[in-house]
Amino acid sequence: MFSQLWHVGRSSNVAMTNGAPPVAPSVVPYYWLDSTPNVSTPNGWVKPSPHRALDIAEIPGVVEDYREAAERAKAAGFDGVELHAANGYLPDQFLQDGSNKRTDAYGVLS
DSSP states (O other): OEEEEOOOTTSOOGGGTTTOOOEESSOOTHHHHSSSOOEEETTEEEOOOOOEEOOTTTHHHHHHHHHHHHHHHHHTTOSEEEEOOSTTSHHHHHHOTTTOOOOSTTSOOO
């Protein structure tokens, strides 16, 4: 049995982040201004909240969060973990030029 680990990045709402802005590779305002995307919250489907770009110093902490989650899954008896890294989840956001406008080491390669 495997556990799937995921981080929705910018595809979130402050209702799910204790009031903190969701994080993303870069700030892309059209994402929350567009009428199309909706995100799930305990109160139903709502628009995504304005997000903020992860500071380069914060990225290792996100990687550490994944490592800790994998350790917890192992301790809980899972046989393995799968990192959900497609379909707009945070790792995918780093791989797409529409959501990653970074010019540092975490930018999309041209």
